[in-house]
Amino acid sequence: MACRVLGTCSIQLIDSRKEAVDLDEFESIRLWTDSRQSAERQREQGVIVGIGDDAAVVEAPQGEGGTLQWLMAVDTMVETVHFNAATMAEADVGWKSLAANVSDIAAMGGVPRHALVSVSVPRAWEPAGIRRLYDGLYACAEQYGVAIVGGDTTSSPLHLVVAVTVMGTIEAGKAIRRAGAQPGDVVFVTGPVGMAAAGLHWLLAAAASGQAAAAPAQPAGGGAAGSPPCVPLAAAEAAGVAALVQAHRRPAPSVRAARLLAARGTVTSLNDVSDGLASEAWEIAEASGISLSLRESRLPLSGSMAAYAHRVHTSPLEWMLYGGEDYVLLGTIAAGDAQAAKAELAAAGLPMYLIGEVSAGPAGVELIRDLTSADSYNQRHSAQYAAEAEAPREPIAKRGYNHFAQ
Amino acid sequence: MACRVLGTCSIQLIDSRKEAVDLDEFESIRLWTDSRQSAERQREQGVIVGIGDDAAVVEAPQGEGGTLQWLMAVDTMVETVHFNAATMAEADVGWKSLAANVSDIAAMGGVPRHALVSVSVPRAWEPAGIRRLYDGLYACAEQYGVAIVGGDTTSSPLHLVVAVTVMGTIEAGKAIRRAGAQPGDVVFVTGPVGMAAAGLHWLLAAAASGQAAAAPAQPAGGGAAGSPPCVPLAAAEAAGVAALVQAHRRPAPSVRAARLLAARGTVTSLNDVSDGLASEAWEIAEASGISLSLRESRLPLSGSMAAYAHRVHTSPLEWMLYGGEDYVLLGTIAAGDAQAAKAELAAAGLPMYLIGEVSAGPAGVELIRDLTSADSYNQRHSAQYAAEAEAPREPIAKRGYNHFAQ
Incomplete structure (x- = not known):
């Protein structure tokens, strides 16, 4: 958990009253991750040491029918490349950054178990926006039984970057690769x-036509204080595309x-x-x-x-x-x-x-x-x-x- | 390995002739990671599937005296926050992004074993600059016996972001936490x-006084085509601070x-x-x-x-x-x-x-x-x-x- 060299060790953000807030890294991590997951979830995944030390410590789970092998994957979401303030709310970014990794574990036939979360936060974001990002992340973790065991929080000059690593397991020798397809299959x-x-096609069109700004009030999307809110789901429902928007988010x-x-x-x-x-x-x-x-x-x-x-x-x-x-x-x-x-x-x-x-x-x-x-x-x-x-x-x-x- | 939504799937960079290059994600990963580590290193760390599938597959190593537990840590380096083109060459960024994580595993008393590397690359970077980043990363991996088993490559709007995850092991129950200090110790x-x-103090002063630009030619530091090279080690040697600069880099x-x-x-x-x-x-x-x-x-x-x-x-x-x-x-x-x-x-x-x-x-x-x-x-x-x-x-x-x- 190193936090800075050229900047300060704290994470600098703007609060809801548009005032600058300095959070030290440990304060911010506590603010966003404390008491978010049950002790049962962590125990069930063999977590001995979770968030808060130099590294997480987990027990290797026992396979029912024999040895397990480990699966490891990382996937990164970058603001302006994978999402922007109009296309996804913060909680969606949190959900999807974990879901993309859970999917990589599924693609090997495995069970997702543990995740590490690295968030690089621009100064313009509100602390409450990052809290909402973690809301989505923890919701996805609960859905798929994943224990969040650690992470890193750094400042970012301009764009939010979320890199999530997921570890999972698979019965030894049973991982399904890309290379085994046979004629006749x-x-x-x-x-x-x-x-x-x-x-996404609809979201980009809606954002371009100003539907985000015109939409009825809802919890502010877009983590940056003062940025336009994300296109609300209500607008997608009205347009008959809610299922498509949710498939993206x-x-x-x-x-x-x-x-x-x-x-x-x-x-x-x-x-x-x-x-x-x-x-x-x-x-x-x-x-x-x-x-x-x-x-x-x-x-x-x-x-x-x-x-x-x-x-x-x-x-x-x-x-x-x-x-x-x-x-x-x-x-x-x-x-x-x-x-x-x-x-x-x-x-x-x-x-x-x-x-x-x-x-x-x-x-x-x-x-x-x-x-x-x-x-x-x-x-x-x-x-x-x-x-x-x-x-x-x-x-x-x-x-x-x-x-x-x- | 998902790569884009709002942008294209390819990584766009500028080559040494200042021409735009489109690399698809798999081309770029091959370019930077193929044949960089010996089969022995990968085998020694129980790697069954390395870079190139949805997730890496590794065998749990056997502890000599009993069961092992897993250690997991992630650490992220962000351009302008942790380094800039003057303070570190690309290879230094690669080395340090892995070393910081290896250190987290050491801080629990453990053995570092596997790493995943997520790199978000600005368009202004040369492919050769990212190759040099991986040079440093693989050099550090060899030094500490770490197998690089996977990663993710995405575009980034402006700043380089490198998030490295390291997995290691520790004899069950032997991880050393922060909480055990006793009076009398x-x-x-x-x-x-x-x-x-x-x-770093010297590097920032040297950069401010123009030593980077005035320095004798060396392989261009700073991944961005046309950016000033990083302050050369020769200048640090001349100033009697080479050991300090290397401690930072x-x-x-x-x-x-x-x-x-x-x-x-x-x-x-x-x-x-x-x-x-x-x-x-x-x-x-x-x-x-x-x-x-x-x-x-x-x-x-x-x-x-x-x-x-x-x-x-x-x-x-x-x-x-x-x-x-x-x-x-x-x-x-x-x-x-x-x-x-x-x-x-x-x-x-x-x-x-x-x-x-x-x-x-x-x-x-x-x-x-x-x-x-x-x-x-x-x-x-x-x-x-x-x-x-x-x-x-x-x-x-x-x-x-x-x-x-x-």
Whole structure:
């Protein structure tokens, strides 16, 4: 917990009365983290020493059926790159910065357990704004059973930066990598794709048209004192896009699905959809040296996303393939176990969509355009699918989504 | 490894010909991390999956005498807060961002093992500058036997931010906390204090007087294309302050000392001196509910620091007590074992200075001014010490150093 060299050791912020506040690092950490998590949660995750010493101390949990291995991942959110004051409230930033890491652990088939949180805070932020960031972070931690065990707080010259590290465990030898996909396997995803990108599309448009400022009063979003509040959820509800906005702000990683799938032993590759279905499919294809064929008719489509795409004259397919930040899982599974896995997840109330097949290399990803027209997205269930033999096949580009290029 | 929302997925940088370069995240990670560490190093630390999947997978190492517990710490360095283009070259930033975390593991008595590296890179940086940052990071990793197992790379609007997480291990129940100091214990440090602060003092003065720009050509410091190079070590050598500058740029955490001390079982509290001797002593005093008395005559003094302090008419004591970033260890040990511990460390070529005593609370830190005059710092070994009974005692403030207040 070192805090400064060129600046002072304290964190300087502006309070609600627009006055400068100097918090020393320990005061600020206490203010934001004290008594936020139950002793049970910390004990359950084997925490011996939590926040407040040089390092956290945790006991290695015992695997039921044998040894466990550790999983470790870090993910960083940077103001203006991953969010701004209009697109996300502070609590959303806290939630999502942890959720993105929990998703990385799920993408290996593991159990998330411990997190460390590094927050670099600009001077213009209110202490209460950072408190709200931690509200979201702790809410996500409770949702996924993660113990927050430590962190670092520093000043930042201009932009908020949140770097979260998550440690998890997996039964020894059972981590699911990207490289195991085999010809004949079935491709699956554990939830709809493209919703987060559509939500962001709406948020940026709403912010540009001044909806954030015009919206009815709500707890001030945007941590900086005096900055415009974030676009309120009420405005998204009124526009029929609340589910899309929440998909962007509060992603829900597929941890339960990951654990059920990992236990079957038939999943041959797994990725979380952080950078878009196309990009993640390409990673599996290249790592495994195989080709993935995705069927357009099978891609899980959100009705509200399709409706919004129609309104703004955009193809939902662009968001579905290239949108990213959905934090569902994309993977491949032995063909003989695909339906049984789907049934097991359904019994647990979890979706699993079988969206394509694996064939022998060279590495590539293609889309089988087996819908008769783009319009039929809105009448999906009654759409006529093109006969298999006739359906055209198109290569899917190895790229992510560029929000500025729209 | 998610990379963007509002920006693009690629990392945009400026190359040496001042042209914009777009690197996708995987290209950039490969460019900076491929083949940088031996397979032996990774195997030795039980790495099953390293950089390149959603999360790293590592085997829990086996303790020789029983179960191990895990230690986890994160530390972040922010451009303009912890360094700038004049004070540190990119490789120094890489070294120090890992060293600060290694020091946190040492401060619990543990063995550092694995690191995750999150780098947020401003557009103005050259790819070669980030490569040099990783040079320093990997050099530090080799020095301390740490396997780099993963990370995240994002864009940053203006300032470089490096957040490093280190995982280590400690024999179960043996982690040394801050709260165990007992009346009668002896206070120790494992190296000189104040050198890093003195080095930074010189660096800021040199930068202000234009020594960075006037210095002979060297590999460009400062990652931003076109930014002034960092103050060269040759200039520090010419000024007789190279050791001070290196103490600031390349701190050497006391891992070996920590392990030898932890094995004795007589160390009752331990901290690393990241925020200054005074601040760390206060942490132990408050956590343990005791009072620490430090003897001025016993504080380990660097000759080059004392000489530089004399030249700039500063009291070396200010740097020694409040300077910070020394990354030596401050702790307390049972009085009966202090000399034997010192002898064991000496036999291993490691310093240990017995600098004071613990007495019953209330929590506090005082300095016994047992040197006859401030001048005697320069004639330390021949100085006349005030007789014990006469030596005045002064409370030591609970604060860090403010470089701007000088």
